[in-house]
Amino acid sequence: MTRSARIPPAAFVPITAVAIAALGGCLKPVEKPQEIPRTESPDHLPARIVAPHGEEMVLVTGGEFSMGSSTAVDAAPVHRVAVSDFYMDRFEVTQDLYEKIMGHNPSRRKGKDCPVERVRWLDAIKFCNARSAAEELKPCYDLATRACDFEANGYRLPTEAEWEYACRAGNGGDYSFGNDAGKLESNAWFKGNTKRRARPVGEKPASPFGLHDMTGNVWEWCNDWYQVDYYAQSPTTDPRGPGQGEKKVLRGGAFSSSAESCCSWTRYCDEPGFADACVASDDCGFRCVRKASPQSRPLQ
Amino acid sequence: MPTQKTNTPAVLLATILILCVSGRADAVDGQTLSHQGVTVWIPPTGFSGSAKIFGETSWQTIAAEQLPKTLTRDPLIGTDTALCAFDSGGSRITIYSRQGDRLVKRASLRPSAAAPDGQYRLVRNGDRNGLGVEVVRDGKIQYSLRMIGSGLLELEPGQADVLAASECRLSYALVPSLIGTDLVYAPAAFPEKERLHVPSMSLLVGLVEGGDCTMVAAWPPGGQTVELGLSNPVGQRHFDRFAVAPAGESVFLQFVEHPGIWHAEPLRPAWLEKDTVIGWKRPFEAKWIGRFYIESEAISYPFYFAGEKRKLWGRYMRSWYEFPVWFDGDRTCLHFEKKFPPQGDLLIYCLEKHRKAAGPASPVEILQEAIGSDAASKLLDFAGIEERPLLAHHEAVCAMTNKMQEIFDAGNEVKQRAFIEQRCGDVARFIGMIRRRVEEYGEFGQRVGNLLRERGQILPDEGREELQSLADDIEQVAGEDLPKVSLGEVRGWTDQMKGFAAEVRPTNAKEYEKLARQCRSVAGSQDELAREESIRAIRLMEMAAAIGVDSPQQAGLVAQIVADCRQVLRSPTWWEPRRYCEPKSNPGAP
Numbered sequence: 001m002t003r004s005a006r007i008p009p010a011a012f013v014p015i016t017a018v019a020i021a022a023l024g025g026c027l028k029p030v031e032k033p034q035e036i037p038r039t040e041s042p043d044h045l046p047a048r049i050v051a052p053h054g055e056e057m058v059l060v061t062g063g064e065f066s067m068g069s070s071t072a073v074d075a076a077p078v079h080r081v082a083v084s085d086f087y088m089d090r091f092e093v094t095q096d097l098y099e100k101i102m103g104h105n106p107s108r109r110k111g112k113d114c115p116v117e118r119v120r121w122l123d124a125i126k127f128c129n130a131r132s133a134a135e136e137l138k139p140c141y142d143l144a145t146r147a148c149d150f151e152a153n154g155y156r157l158p159t160e161a162e163w164e165y166a167c168r169a170g171n172g173g174d175y176s177f178g179n180d181a182g183k184l185e186s187n188a189w190f191k192g193n194t195k196r197r198a199r200p201v202g203e204k205p206a207s208p209f210g211l212h213d214m215t216g217n218v219w220e221w222c223n224d225w226y227q228v229d230y231y232a233q234s235p236t237t238d239p240r241g242p243g244q245g246e247k248k249v250l251r252g253g254a255f256s257s258s259a260e261s262c263c264s265w266t267r268y269c270d271e272p273g274f275a276d277a278c279v280a281s282d283d284c285g286f287r288c289v290r291k292a293s294p295q296s297r298p299l300q
Numbered sequence: 301m302p303t304q305k306t307n308t309p310a311v312l313l314a315t316i317l318i319l320c321v322s323g324r325a326d327a328v329d330g331q332t333l334s335h336q337g338v339t340v341w342i343p344p345t346g347f348s349g350s351a352k353i354f355g356e357t358s359w360q361t362i363a364a365e366q367l368p369k370t371l372t373r374d375p376l377i378g379t380d381t382a383l384c385a386f387d388s389g390g391s392r393i394t395i396y397s398r399q400g401d402r403l404v405k406r407a408s409l410r411p412s413a414a415a416p417d418g419q420y421r422l423v424r425n426g427d428r429n430g431l432g433v434e435v436v437r438d439g440k441i442q443y444s445l446r447m448i449g450s451g452l453l454e455l456e457p458g459q460a461d462v463l464a465a466s467e468c469r470l471s472y473a474l475v476p477s478l479i480g481t482d483l484v485y486a487p488a489a490f491p492e493k494e495r496l497h498v499p500s501m502s503l504l505v506g507l508v509e510g511g512d513c514t515m516v517a518a519w520p521p522g523g524q525t526v527e528l529g530l531s532n533p534v535g536q537r538h539f540d541r542f543a544v545a546p547a548g549e550s551v552f553l554q555f556v557e558h559p560g561i562w563h564a565e566p567l568r569p570a571w572l573e574k575d576t577v578i579g580w581k582r583p584f585e586a587k588w589i590g591r592f593y594i595e596s597e598a599i600s601y602p603f604y605f606a607g608e609k610r611k612l613w614g615r616y617m618r619s620w621y622e623f624p625v626w627f628d629g630d631r632t633c634l635h636f637e638k639k640f641p642p643q644g645d646l647l648i649y650c651l652e653k654h655r656k657a658a659g660p661a662s663p664v665e666i667l668q669e670a671i672g673s674d675a676a677s678k679l680l681d682f683a684g685i686e687e688r689p690l691l692a693h694h695e696a697v698c699a700m701t702n703k704m705q706e707i708f709d710a711g712n713e714v715k716q717r718a719f720i721e722q723r724c725g726d727v728a729r730f731i732g733m734i735r736r737r738v739e740e741y742g743e744f745g746q747r748v749g750n751l752l753r754e755r756g757q758i759l760p761d762e763g764r765e766e767l768q769s770l771a772d773d774i775e776q777v778a779g780e781d782l783p784k785v786s787l788g789e790v791r792g793w794t795d796q797m798k799g800f801a802a803e804v805r806p807t808n809a810k811e812y813e814k815l816a817r818q819c820r821s822v823a824g825s826q827d828e829l830a831r832e833e834s835i836r837a838i839r840l841m842e843m844a845a846a847i848g849v850d851s852p853q854q855a856g857l858v859a860q861i862v863a864d865c866r867q868v869l870r871s872p873t874w875w876e877p878r879r880y881c882e883p884k885s886n887p888g889a890p
Binding site: 072073074104106108109118195196226228256258267268269270271280281282 | 569572595596619620638777781814821824828
């Protein structure tokens with residue numbers, strides 16, 4: 001079956017996501033991984049997988065959605081995009097995990113369960129490769145060219161389209177819970193409810209897709225180069241960003257961000273850190289994705 | 301008879317002469333006096349606003365030696381750039397800018413003591429060049445207006461307790477501060493207000509509607525209070541009135557005319573992440589400033605236009621970014637990016653010229669001329685703008701540790717032991733210096749916090765709480781966010797690093813790397829803290845100025861807070877915003 005045949009052209013979100021969304025509202029912040037019933041498992045993929053260190057990834061079932069917003073110059077035009085299935089870290093990469101994999105913790109404000117911060121894009125892809133290597137997966141990145149092998153089964157950063165699709169979790173509004181910025185307080189860590197620091201991951205409720213802290217806490221690096229007018233020329237299926245650029249995309253807003261900066265469609269960017277100084281920003285972190293395949297390790 | 305005949309022509313001649321002289325006297329009843337670039341005109345009737353007086357050659361000339369001289373008619377005093385017309389016994393003065401024969405009315409002055417029955421006395425301008433007019437009533441000098449050849453006028457208050465200029469149509473009013481930020485007042489920010497009380501910092505610059513004129517007012521330090529009056533809230537509002545309660549000191553005033561002397565450019569969202577050239581061109585060489593709102597930092601900051609397109613790291617904003625304003629030849633270029641998206645207006649103005657540059661007088665030059673160079677330098681605190689001396693080699697911890705890493709990686713640590721020992725010492729010293737800097741901010745936050753707790757009740761509730769919270773934040777951040785590593789521990793690390801240079805061992809590079817990373821982490825956190833705290837201090841300065849505008853008492857408290865902000869913001873480190881900061885690469889980078 002070809003990808004385009006599998007993606008329902010008019011559906012905003014797949015049935016699976018809708019089913020998860022219906023349950024998502026009942027989800028509370030969780031201490032340990034929970035299984036979420038699925039109504040559909042494309043290609044019999046597990047709904048969740050867990051890595052040796054215990055990190056959990058959630059299957060984001062592919063679909064088509066309206067990406068962007070007419071509100072911001074760089075988020076326009078709103079355009080239809082289809083993304084394939086992928087697994088995404090349920091939480092932002094924690095300082096604990098980063099230290100386990102990389103042997104050090106660069107974060108400005110230390111906290112085992114807090115997202116790792118002060119990492120640049122380059123640090124993030126090095127982590128992805130190291131994490132892949134630790135699990136004997138094929139690394140996605142060529143660290144010399146920084147090119148990403150999307151066919152490899154290892155960890156990588158999400159494309160901007162994957163990230164937005166996952167963040168929206170089927171909601172066409174500004175946030176995964178709609179347009180009401182007043183609900184941000186109970187759903188995310190942002191400037192309105194936290195001071196100066198990222199908070200431990202997973203303290204706020206999961207999104208309808210079962211993902212935590214997609215909104216707020218720390219900006220999350222994406223794989224794509226940032227280009228202000230990319231949406232005007234973006235491919236409609238699995239867009240992977242411009243071929244080159246100077247800055248990499250960051251998404252989701254952070255503890256330091258305004259409500260608008262936390263919108264699902266808000267794009268941000270920064271230098272990737274190829275040639276840089278001592279430290280990076282303390283509000284930038286990331287989460288990883290993996291190609292969805294039947295060989296993915298099931299939740300244990 | 302012959303005698304009679306002889307006398308007749310003489311009488312006739314005398315009669316004709318008398319008639320001629322008296323006839324001429326009837327026609328030429330204006331008088332004029334020029335002295336050291338300043339001219340006084342005393343027209344026969346009231347001044348109509350016509351420039352005809354400049355071409356008048358037949359008026360009687362008064363010699364400077366005749367001064368002081370009492371006048372019974374309303375005089376005009378002026379230069380080739382300015383003209384002041386007295387009216388109604390000195391109860392009003394209309395100020396015009398003059399370009400050749402073209403007069404543009406810029407303001408009306410109404411010194412509070414003046415009354416229609418005042419008399420004028422034309423005088424020399426004391427120790428300065430030029431001329432002056434004293435307005436006298438009941439034998440007392442109500443006020444004096446003096447002028448020098450540059451067009452700078454001095455209002456000496458005499459009996460006046462308020463010197464007010466009206467009809468001045470200022471689109472913005474600036475209270476410049478070369479340390480920290482200029483306080484910019486825009487009528488649109490105060491839609492409900494009829495007047496604003498602003499801190500008296502001896503200099504006020506008004507950007508006059510149209511972009512071709514600035515009003516510069518200056519006065520020596522003292523107990524003055526300053527008020528701005530807003531025009532009727534219909535349509536585009538202006539500051540129409542500017543008043544100083546002079547506390548016995550002179551107020552100096554000059555309208556500086558030049559096409560394009562200031563400019564407001566509406567920033568368009570479509571300029572995001574693009575190099576953009578705008579239509580405004582700098583009209584003369586000066587230290588041009590482009591001021592705009594940085595949402596992420598919640599401040600407006602006056603960036604000095606750079607001489608070329610450059611990148612900057614870590615000063616003003618985090619990480620790398622394109623410097624937002626620069627000149628490329630005569631083109632004015634902007635670059636706004638996600639860290640500071642284009643929104644609102646970019647306000648372009650200048651306060652200073654480059655040394656000895658041609659062009660109209662700058663506000664700083666006017667202040668210098670008004671109150672003297674020494675007093676002006678002290679007020680403006682040029683020394684405080686200079687960067688804090690840190691290390692002579694201008695390397696921060698990042699660059700130092702990177703250089704040492706290269707030496708360790710090459711196995712040259714023993715050969716370059718002296719260098720390593722010196723740099724390790726510098727790493728510890730540098731970390732100590734920046735820590736002290738952050739602590740200075742903490743002490744400042746505490747001082748301002750206490751001041752607001754003691755005296756802040758006079759400020760509006762809402763603004764006061766926000767201000768108090770910001771001051772408390774500054775104190776807290778310095779206390780809580782400094783890395784929990786003592787300077788003794790840091791010295792311990794650097795001592796170990798020095799020790800690795802004692803003998804070549806295969807583990808040296810790796811062990812050095814680990815300790816260097818620890819040093820860099822501490823240093824990086826502190827550097828960023830210094831930047832963040834300086835931004836908060838600038839925000840506090842702006843916020844206080846915007847909040848405390850309802851009374852002279854509020855403005856007085858604001859002036860005290862602003863003075864403390866200026867004190868802590870002086871001598872910035874490499875990561876803190878600084879005037880005249882020519883963009884350069886990260887000092888910490890290798």
